Amino acid sequence: MSFPNYIALIPAAGVGARMGSEMPKQYALLAGKPMLQHVMETFAGASQIDHVYVVVSAADTYINDLPLQPRTTILRCGGASRQASVTNGLSAIQNDWDADDWVLVHDAARPGLTTELIDKLIAFVKDDPVGGLLAVPVVDTIKRSNGHGRSEATVSRELLWAAQTPQMFRHGRLLQALRAATDPDSITDEASAMEAQGDHPKLVEGSPRNFKVTLPEDRLLAELHLKGSL
Ligand code: CTP
Ligand code: MG
Helix, strand or coil, X not given: CCCCCEEEEEECCCCCHHHCCCCCHHHCEECCEEHHHHHHHHHHXXXXXXXXXXXXXXXXXXXXXXXXCCCEEEECCCCCCHHHHHHHHHHHCHHHCCCCCEEEECCCCCCCCCHHHHHHHHHHHCCCCCEXXXXXXXXXXXXXXXXXXXXXXXXXXXXXXXXXXXXXXXXHHHHHHHHHXXXXXXXXXXXXXXXXXXXXXXXXXXXXXXXXXXXCXXXXXXXXXXXXXX
């Protein structure tokens, strides 16, 4: 194996509360396959990725029904928050990899990811001292509410990007940053943990198709992308 290695870690231990269905959303069928299966197949087909880890909750009864993918291991160590699931997953594999190996953390809820986007992220970040993430420049006019349903100000979108995943950082530094996070509410992705350490992750332009499936109406759009209709 060449050094550094590239490892994918897919947090898939959420309940999908906003989706409002009985089954966690990562197992909802999209274009004939569970959302998580699309993501696992994409990573299994990404030639630069050395190994894939999927973090599910200990109580998960759905994961066993998914077909096994090459170079993929299921970790049953999901936590109460996304951050806890990622931290637990990184801790579980700590002895198997070098602290300087790259980890690409990707939401199970972003089935629109492609191998092209994975390759683009790796190409832009592999020589970076810190790491980086896929993100898209904000296109809407952004309003700040006064907290009572009224617009107080228009925020310039000039420097604003919407974060996506994968987010790619060195294993050791990322685990250290996640463990050091004192305000878990402000750590909603890996990049925010790195920022809290004073690092400035690189922004790499992703794609609208890599959006996070969150609400019931998102499923239709995700299916159109997965079927190649868009
Ligand atoms: N996730 C996780 N462990 C948690 C919470 C979330 O691994 N305790 C994962 C989800 O499975 C998902 C990703 O983190 O792949 C992004 O989270 P989100 O879209 O918020 O999913 P849920 O938390 O499941 O949805 P909701 O917030 O609506 O409950
Ligand atoms: Mg959530």
